[in-house]
Amino acid sequence: MDKEKIKSFFEKNKKIILGGCAVVLGVGIFVGVMRSSEGSVSMKFKSSLDNLQESSDLETVTYRYDIIAKKCNNEKKCNMKSNNIKDFEFVVSCESSITASIKFDNIKVHENDKKLIVTLPKADLGEPVIDSVNFLNVVPGEKFESARKICAEEVKKRSLSDVEFNEAIKDHTADVIKNYFEQWIKALDMEDYTIEVR
Amino acid sequence: MSMKKNIKYILILFLFVCLTGCSKGNIEDIDENLKKIELTSNLVTYKAYYHNVIEYKKDKGTGLAHIFEVDRELFIEYSGYVKLGIDLSDVKIVTNGNQIDVYVPKAKIIGNPDVNDKNFTSENFYESRDSINKNVITGDDINEAIQLSKEEMKNMAENDKELLRLAQNRAKAILAENIKQVVELSENKYSINWELEKLYEVK
Numbered sequence: 074m075d076k077e078k079i080k081s082f083f084e085k086n087k088k089i090i091l092g093g094c095a096v097v098l099g100v101g102i103f104v105g106v107m108r109s110s111e112g113s114v115s116m117k118f119k120s121s122l123d124n125l126q127e128s129s130d131l132e133t134v135t136y137r138y139d140i141i142a143k144k145c146n147n148e149k150k151c152n153m154k155s156n157n158i159k160d161f162e163f164v165v166s167c168e169s170s171i172t173a174s175i176k177f178d179n180i181k182v183h184e185n186d187k188k189l190i191v192t193l194p195k196a197d198l199g200e201p202v203i204d205s206v207n208f209l210n211v212v213p214g215e216k217f218e219s220a221r222k223i224c225a226e227e228v229k230k231r232s233l234s235d236v237e238f239n240e241a242i243k244d245h246t247a248d249v250i251k252n253y254f255e256q257w258i259k260a261l262d263m264e265d266y267t268i269e270v271r
Numbered sequence: 272m273s274m275k276k277n278i279k280y281i282l283i284l285f286l287f288v289c290l291t292g293c294s295k296g297n298i299e300d301i302d303e304n305l306k307k308i309e310l311t312s313n314l315v316t317y318k319a320y321y322h323n324v325i326e327y328k329k330d331k332g333t334g335l336a337h338i339f340e341v342d343r344e345l346f347i348e349y350s351g352y353v354k355l356g357i358d359l360s361d362v363k364i365v366t367n368g369n370q371i372d373v374y375v376p377k378a379k380i381i382g383n384p385d386v387n388d389k390n391f392t393s394e395n396f397y398e399s400r401d402s403i404n405k406n407v408i409t410g411d412d413i414n415e416a417i418q419l420s421k422e423e424m425k426n427m428a429e430n431d432k433e434l435l436r437l438a439q440n441r442a443k444a445i446l447a448e449n450i451k452q453v454v455e456l457s458e459n460k461y462s463i464n465w466e467l468e469k470l471y472e473v474k
Binding site (some may be wrong): 102105106108110111112113114115116117118119121123125128129130131132133135136137138139163165170172177178180181182183184189203204205207208211213214216218219220221222235238241249252254256257258259260261262263 | 306307308309310311312313314315316317318319320321322323324325326327328329330331332333334335336337340342345350351354356359360362363364365366371381382383385386388391392393396398406407408409410411412413414416417418419420423424427431434437441445448449450452453454456457458459461
């Protein structure tokens, strides 16, 4: 008898019961997903000195630049000014720097009528140092190398056309060298000499 | 029948809302063009190249969204470098009778370490297999790993007293060679005494 009652109860309320089960299942899935969490991360590092390269670079101006670099999905049809992330394979914000230097070994000094003429070699722009690359969209790790390259290209391009940076290289390098040689002139009792940096 | 259809649609909507990730912000939300020019006078005497290995482990997540995920491992092998040298503006030159005392400051790490781009390639990234539900090792994960590895390289170099002493000695040699051109011009004869700032106190 009981079985008959239960059966008829289900028959009469089938829709409500099924609906209720669907809601409970949906809420269960929703809560299950919302309470999901990412796995933890751990890292180990090993470093060993490989080789030493001699240098005599006198670094005088460093240009630090935070930029946004983008790589298009389709290089042939690409609007770099687009703000729609779907147009790009990735978009990154890069913290980077580029430094100007001269070869200290190549500084030439000669004297002309109580004037110390210091001739500087041409300043070089080193390769950009990319401190950090942060992706706006989630991309697999193999894109990291490509993102670094794009950041470096962008920083180099901007530094070459930056008038303020290029003026600072000329002016500050001359100041550093002049201050250094002034100490020597004073020490060598050559205070009647002037210094000209070219 | 229409009630069944309604329930189906509700379920599909629930799943869609739960499982669809939120997309990140628009590009225009990011600030750009923060520029800073730093004036320095650093004489770099060595570039120290380090061979580095990173072992990166990302555990599978917990919860329904991470079902069937597996733990992932990534090994990265790369060459990086650290620059060492002195600050030329800290070199002090003092006359002491017929002797000139030249004080060469301690060597230090110059700038930030970086990877050696000549051999930095994703071919040196070795990843373990993934499963149906991807536990992706992302570009940001690699960025974090590389940054921490560079810190490790810098710490190693900073604590390598022998390396710093070498860098300081080379600075002295470079300055000595360069200044001959000026010393020869002086009418007086001077001897030059090179004093190197000590890296650490001997107890």
